[in-house]
Amino acid sequence: MIEDTLYQDKNVLILGIGNILWADEGFGVRCVETLNQHYRFSNKTKLMDGGTQGIYLVQHVQAADVLVVFDAIDYGLEPGTLKVIHDDDVPKFMGAKQMSLHQTGFQEVLAMAEFTGSYPKHLLLIGCQPVELEDFGGSLRESVRVQIEPAIQIALAYLKKLGVEPMGDNCTPEELAPGELGLNSYEGGRPSEYEAFRQGDPRFIKSTEGTS
Template sequence: MSPEASVARRPAKALIAGVGNIFLGDDGFGVEAVRRLGERQLPDGVEVVDVGVRGVHLAYQMLDGYHTVLLVDASARGGEPGTVYLLDATAPAARPPDTALDGHHMTPDTVLALLDTLSAGTGGRRPERVLVVGCEPADVAEGIGLSEPVDAAVDEAVQLILRLVGAEEPTPSAAGPHTSERNTTPC
């Protein structure tokens, strides 16, 4: 199944989690995206949360019986600032094996590495699918507010997420250019 296949094909719980630090410029992308998603009508069973920098909390929440988790975060992958990425992070093999766990700096990779440990220790159920909707940042220096290209990309990411959860039919802008790839490098 491709990362773009709708997560709404069967009735299931989905979590959309905005990750990032609003005090580091474009790192606040995920938080802003879920803020805008909160203004939209979403299907039953879809929960939207602003996780911010609370990665350990997110890891525990991901064990609460969700079928699909969408992590929304700034994702530096070497593209043009504002490029939206859709990454499939479901398989542990798709993540680097040496991801360091640090409670003060929880990237999606560290959350997913912690999730493996917590799932084994608590018996909690891992989500069947984990997708990352990322955006190439322009500036993650200290400061509040998104750069122009990243702010413009928030609406594109929101449309992509709405399509993934089956909340809206694709429109030309929602189906617009974004990069979809298998996550074989850090998110």
């Protein structure tokens, strides 16, 4: 439950995590990217594209009094469903899948922060049930994409209760990641399924033709 204390002077971290290269895994990153494009906050509120940085996020979580996380979470619900989790329940629900053996789950990030005694006072997870995670190079499916704005509004309403509100429209946002990775650029530069070669490296395949 949110206390009466306002958090205007506390450190707020709004974090999007996930891998934009794997279709709906990019939901969290796209949420914080969209939020950054349309709103600006005081310098006490940090918006961050956390990607799949794993333990490298610990220092940022440790510094936060309030943590809001966007992520794609496999709850086993109807694809595109949003689910909101608070405080102590958050670690149970983090991470739809581990993309590699080298990627540290965000559960571990929270555990490390708690172990050091530097853990957010308030924690909110806004997760979206993915449709597709196996399309390498793909983008968000439509039923997930349309949940970006509702997810952002949930986050803004939560922060408002803590006394944290946007200062206005963000007309000239600082990019959270290289511009080429932005949703419009990413989708605009993606070749069609007909043009894209998705069977492996054609140089290798050609060089091994006819071999047993």
